[in-house]
Amino acid sequence: MQPPYKVEIQRLPGNEDVPLPVKMSAGASGYDLHAAIVEPIELAPGERKLIPTGFALSMPNGLEAQIRPRSGLAFKHGITTLNTPGTIDADYRGEVKVLLINLGAEPFVVSRGERIAQMVFQTVPVIDLAEVGALDQTVRGAGGFGHTGV
Structure with missing residues (x-):
């Protein structure tokens, strides 16, 4: 097993009450992401x-973060992410955002702090295209x- 990569995370102002990404079980691959919205959407x-x-x-070079749907939201409500998996590159320093779409038959309300997606870290190999x-x-x-x- 390789040593852990150091990934720094910055909570943005006004979001002190929104949980940072968290694994919901010891064996989970993904970190659940929470909505940092002011009003329900x-x-x-x-x-x-x-x-x-x-x-x-x-993140250090050689890593990417992938944004993926939460299976429970997809199954129960038809809520998924559009650009799946969405890629957060190692040199991006802006706010992480999630592009949600409602593929269900009913309207869906997203509330502040709700778990909306998951983030999985992956290594990116160095490739020599010839x-x-x-x-x-x-x-x-x-x-x-x-x-x-x-």
Whole structure:
């Protein structure tokens, strides 16, 4: 097991009552994120809104934070994140925000402090892209979307 990465977190002014990201169990991969909104926000079916979380991060190069839906909100209410997973790059220092959409049939109200998404940290490999004139051949070839019949 490798030693932990140091990720600094800054609570933004006016959000002292909003919980910082937290793992809800010892084996959880993701940190739950909470809505840092002033007033409740209603999401009508099909509507999307950008929800602030009240914090910013500083991560070392080689890490990214991915913003993902919470399974309970998705299953019970049809609430998910649009750009899933959303990527927070290591050099971004602004407030982390979550792009929620209501894919359910009923309006959904987001309240201050409510758990709205989860954040999972991932390592980012260093890649050397090398342009070539032709690629090696495989059995699959260029078969893409649905090519296996599923």
